[in-house]
Amino acid sequence: MIEIKLPSLGADMDEGTLLEWHVKPGDEVHKGDILAVVDTTKAALDIECWHSGRVHDLLVEPGQTVKVGTLMARLLEPGEDAAAIPPPAPAAAAAPGAATATTGPVPPAETAAAPPVIPAALATRHPVSPAARRRAAELGIDVENISGTGPAGVVTLKDVELAAAHPAPAHDRGTDMRRLIATAMSRSKREIPHYYLSDDIPLRAATEWLRRTNLERPITERVLLAALYVRAVAVAAARHPDMNGFYVADAYRPSTAVHVGLAISLRGGGLVAPAIHDADRKPVSELMQALTDLVARTRAGKLKRDELADPTITLTNLGDHSVTSVHGVIYAPQVALVGFGEVSDRAWVNEGRVEATPVVTATLAADHRVSDGHAGARFLAAINALLQHPDQL
Amino acid sequence: MQEQEVQRGVLALLQRIAPELEPAQLDGRVALREQVDLDSMDFLRFLISIHEQYAIDIPEADYEKLVSLDDIVAYLRARLPTS
Known part of the structure; x- marks a missing residue:
């Protein structure tokens, strides 16, 4: 069986x-x-x-x-x-x-927190008139979810009729997601001793490469800087196993595969961080297709289960929002999160001369139980070095 | 193609990316990305959908001309057959 x-x-x-x-x-x-x-x-x-x-x-x-x-x-x-x-x-x-x-819209929080068995009679919180109870049963409505307007808060027949005419949404995904994020982020801040590093990365070579590459390509095959970030982070993560894996039950398990989770904001609030699988083994163009597909499916609510289950490291890119840097909260049980801020032209010294240069601030939030600042610095430096040679990525 | 027809078509494509968009609230002269929460991926997907719908090529160098809804409609009308 x-x-x-x-x-x-x-x-x-x-x-x-x-x-x-x-x-x-x-x-x-x-x-x-x-x-x-x-x-x-x-x-x-x-x-x-x-x-x-x-x-x-x-x-x-x-x-x-x-x-x-x-x-x-x-x-x-x-x-x-x-x-x-x-x-x-x-x-x-x-x-x-x-x-x-099966009885109707019960807030999932109550379901999750409830002890395994509650006798129905004990769970009753407010009185219900017999007529209201009968009518609710006929209509298939749970009287527990109706607030009573009768004497002492009794649920009346009218309350039931009203509730039937205006059913509450069965499932409020926004509220659920907020609670989920709250749980995950609180757990992370409670359990993971984060340390933070940042590095200013000049992007002259990367932006020039993108401009030249996109010039020759039809719009459907053009590449965004985000795809270069994914590639650089994935390749660096493959070389730095102490940034790529899971901390579970007081032990760290590095992952040989690199699945880069992308923090994707949802319209109307909330975010999800599904994975691009084996990102270290995919060329930039393929990563761009994967990225486009993942964003579209995430926003349409059509993710596959393993995409949600198994990122080994997360990348967040707030470059569209005039943010200098982002100090992220690690998604437990992962142990590192890389963030990118906005690319802006800054005065940058190159071979002794000050030049206006596109620069991004990259940050790392990493788990101090698994790695130290020295290792984190080497990881960020690897990302920086990879982004200087986009043609070799 | 008539201006209004093109505008309706473009708005419909934009609503696929930003379903919460209220076309009546949109000012055609103001930068789209200021009025609608579009990141660079959203904007690229929007332009790709225009490319697919109207079969016109949009070189990357032209992105800077496509700031407001009016810009985009004018850009399209200049490139579409005037039947």
Whole structure:
């Protein structure tokens, strides 16, 4: 028997809401098939199948919010007999939040913080008139989410009718995302002893290279400076393993692969930092295509699960906003974040002469449990050196 | 192509990048990137969508001419067939 559990789609994800199943019991499925779509606070994500088999049963209903690791479905391996499969454990009842999930708009914060089992009667916070309770049941509305206007805050029939006419949004992604960022950033500042370094990097060679390169290219193949940043950071990270990896359970695990997470702001607030995979092995043009695609999909809410789950280092670029430098907050369990400010013409001494030169301030926020300022300085210097030779990047 | 028609087309493309945009609030004479929160990637995607919609090439050297909505509409009208 193959168990399909809700995977973690990122270090900061602990639950997800099933939007729909793409399969039903009896369906043959193959490795790579999409089994279901799950909503997280960041995006709707596909749950892929990693095995081939036949769907035995589905244990989570669309609309249900469940914890990471909850058994969602069971598959029969090829040749396996359905009769040999035990009946499912009462997974729905055991999963925290499952009891409230199908009843309507429950704030996820309550779901997440709630102890595993709350008897429904104890959870009642305000009185409800019998007529209101009946009507709410008919309409499929959870009376717990209606504020009462009757005597002593009693929920009346009228309150229920009003709530039915103006349903609250089921899921406020903006609020959820703010809370998620708050959790991740607080954890980072609590647990990671950050140290910060900065380096002014002249970009004459890089901007000239971009101008020449883009002159010959159609608009669909033009390159932005951001792609050079990704490339330089990725190549430098591959050479400096103490900047590229994860700090988990009091131990550092460097990563051999370099997946550069890009902090991408969302319209209307919030941000996501999905990864460009193996960025150290992709040439600049390919990185530019990946970057364009990633930004478009991030803003459309269509990221793949591994893009969210596995960046090994993060890059943030605030160059569009007249910012000199950015001292970032590291995304735990990563151990470093590189930031770029705005490129501006500054008086720069080159071979004894002062010249107006485009310069950017690059910064590093790194985890002092893993590396020291000396190592961080060498890493930033490597980025600087790489950006001086864009034709070799 | 008529000015209004081009303007409507360009605004529709811009709204694909910035869905929250209220066309009525936009001043055609003021720099787009001051009025609409567009970073360099957004702006490039916007210009690529114009290139794809109207089949005109936009050299990078021309980017500096494309500051306001009126600039972009005028630039397009000068390059589109006048049927």
